[in-house]
Amino acid sequence: MVENRPWLTWLTHAVLVIGVLVVAFPIYVTFVASTHALFDLVQVPMPLWPGDKFVDNYLQALTAGLGEGSGTQAIGAARMLFNSLVMALGIAVGKIAISIIAAFAIVYFRFPFRMTAFWLIFITLMLPVEVRILPTYKVVADLGLLDTYAGLIVPLIASATATFMFRQVFLAIPDELTEAARIDGAGPMRFFFDIVLPLSRTNIAALFVILFIYGWNQYLWPLIITTDQSMLTIIIAIQRMLAVGDDQAEWQIVMATAMLAMLPPVVVVVTMQRLFVKGLTGTEK
Amino acid sequence: MEKRVVFNNRVLPYLLLTPQLAVTLVFFIWPAVQALKQSVLLEDPFGLSSQFVWFDNFIALAEDPLYLESLYITAFFSGAVALLALTSALYLAIQADRVIRGATLYKTMLIWPYAIAPAVAGILWLLLFNPTMGLLPYALGAMGYTWNHYTNGGQAQFLVILAAAWRQVSYNFIFFLAGLQAIPKSLIEAAAIDGAGPARRFWTVVFPLLAPTTFFLIVINIIYAFFDTFGVIHAITQGGPAGATNILVYKVFNDGFIGLDLGGSAAQSVVLMVIVIALTVIQFRYIERRVHY
Structure with missing residues (x-):
């Protein structure tokens, strides 16, 4: 002031x-x-x-939390928290793993169709689940992945933003390091594990925070591909608990579940605030 | 920008790209092509027979008053969410940029709603505005105003806008604060020495320098309101009452999964695709500019 x-x-x-x-x-x-x-x-x-x-x-x-229905057993939030955790971790780890190696290939190699690969990855930005919802559902159903963890995770792990972010990070790594590594006889994978990965550590951590929250808060995708009560994520379960028709919803239980659903991502954001802000402003720009 | 020093290997780069490209092709490109294909076909709900109908599905959409209404509602909804989330975030960011004491605490307290899923945010506001037990309808009732978003379309729209914007405020706040803190203090001090008051300094110095951030956030907020608010709508109103909150994304889901209108739903998907592509192009062109800013 x-x-x-x-x-x-x-x-x-x-x-x-x-x-x-x-x-x-x-x-x-x-x-x-x-x-x-x-x-x-x-x-x-x-x-x-x-x-x-x-x-x-x-x-x-x-x-x-989710009471007995016709032919289904009562099931609690513990199970759904576990499902959400598997999904969030799977998405975060999967996205980072496949994006970092894809970015490494694009930055550190020259090969035919390099730009084609780059554009194919870029296109995923323009195709959120919402615009291809029915056909994607059909692919997952044909592969027999409905109501499975693989079905919850794999279709969401392609990531243009993560690939671009790692590309920026790699472009900032000095060429001298690559030359030194090559003179010392390191192959590309050795260089990747010994130099590139350690240098990208903070970026990986920041991205992990963002992606964990992204994965935890997924809604449309788990909503359409899970029907089995034991495979619901916690966020979907809350909506399911409220949709009781004319019965009085058990608001106190719904709200307890909502608190449980909010807790993990909020704890992650509050405890890792610096990484979170870094990840957010770093990936979106 | 390209690397000067690269590795030579014929097979390895393809191996490294395989996982990413496999997921992209199987779960992104292929379904998108299918959506394009279905949008020009007329199919029965069981997928037994289909017929090539050119652009009939799109013409049907353009003539469908429900779709046009949904388009209008979506435009209004996105505009309102973006406006509400941006102005309140900017106002809070300006205040947070000004304080010295307790700045970190305020920041933490304002950031964390971003971690809450849109659907859960919807449930929280649903509790607050529940016509029979919510606190706010009670308070409004005491003032002689009846609240029931289950029957009143305008109130339902107000509620989903509020819930959707509430969560987005934190996101915008983070970016506005970062933008404000990047403005050199010397510029503001120079303006003050020249006799400009706080309001004048804001409009002639701070706001223009913040314009790139604002523009970026407008695009991001519109994308958010278009696509990520599905959870809010599904949790609070399910598109009702009488379609008052039936935004495009909800309508695609509803027509495709519940109404089983495959061709119509695919045509709607293609329209959405065009909207995302337009928004992405705007976003990236702008980022290109921002680099040279």
């Missing part, structure tokens, strides 16, 4: 505090809702202070 105006400082803080409150209010209400019995929750107005059913609700959400 150029001028020293104490009232302006106060105003700034006030605006920020209001911003933070608006951002946090829905989460707070969700937490409150997850600690009450349904009976207290449907009172008008709903309570504003946490209740005493925290342990009960979270236990029920974890073990039997």
